[in-house]
Amino acid sequence: MRLHSSLEQPGSPEELRARQLRARDMLRGDLDGADLEAYVEERLVVTTLEKVLNVARANSIFPATFGLACCAIEMMSTVSPRYDIARFGAEAFRASPRQADLLIISGRVSVKMAPVVRRIYDQMLEPKWAISMGACSSSGGMFSNYAVVQGADKFMPIDIHVPGCPPRPEALMYGFNKLQKQIMGNPDPGWRSRYQAHGTEEWARGGPASQPSDEAAAAYERAREVLGA
Ligand code: SF4
Structure with missing residues (x-):
């Protein structure tokens, strides 16, 4: 079995587009013969242990039960029946960092609180991820003052930033879906790739x-x- 790096790149926007078009043709039943065989083989052969692990990881995330401010209320809503983050396998919020692999920084981080947040993150076992939820945790938001850290990525690694004040639960879940794609080694291209704005x-x-x-x-x-x- 061949091992892959989980950081495998998704390819250029043109390649992605070509893949999408072929997938569409396949779904429509327009592929047949050698084209169809090639399409199926591509998908069968490339499965690797690392990819299987990453699919499992992405669909069984345990977020930490941790909130900092108003954004946390929106985060809590994601487990409600209305939003139902259980659809993506992440409804089991864990009360101990030892059992969690996702830290959602939901709210402003005061300078006093930053070391505590960092300690919680450090206590989580690898592999682990972090989402910065809302304007405050991503950039200090409206609190441009000495008491609030101007972005959680100043003191810990952040995988996804979700904008908004507060972001709605749908926005958090959208960010969560992006994180799942990252974990599976197939991240969405950033806006620069999408709009050729390099x-x-x-x-x-x-x-x-x-x-x-x-x-x-x-x-x-x-x-x-x-x-x-
Ligand atoms: S981004 Fe808005 S909702 Fe979130 S913690 Fe800051 S002030 Fe509160």
């Missing part, structure tokens, strides 16, 4: 390979004028 931010910051299009350069100059920069 390099735009580096260029705006004066980064190395910065060759803007005429349109982008004009827009940048206009923005500078507006700001009086």
Whole structure:
């Protein structure tokens, strides 16, 4: 059995698109003969132990029973019948970090609380993941002051950021589904890949390979004028 890295890349947007089109053809019954055989073989041969483990991990996550502020109320709703995170195998919130593998940072993190959160994260066993839920835990949110940490990724690794104040339970579950894809080694491409926007931010910051299009350069100059920069 061949072992794969769980960080296997999903390929370019064109390859992804081609795969989606072939899957659509297959579902419609448009694939036959050698094409159909190739399609099936591709999916049978590539199954590896690591992938099977990752499918199991992604669909049996135990989040820690842990909340920090108002966002936690939305997090609690995800286990209710209305949202039912049990559909994704994650309804068993565990009261001990020893039994949890997902920490949802749901609320602002005060400077005093940060070491506590970090200790809880450190006590969780590998493999483990973390979701930063809401504006406060992702960036300090409205609390731009000395008492609140300006982003949980300042003191621990974060896998997914969910925006909003507070994010609705659906948003948290959307982030959770993204995390599942990451765990299964097939993350959704980021917005830069989706919109072929590679390099735009580096260029705006004066980064190395910065060759803007005429349109982008004009827009940048206009923005500078507006700001009086
Ligand atoms: S993001 Fe909004 S809802 Fe969440 S903790 Fe901050 S203030 Fe509360």
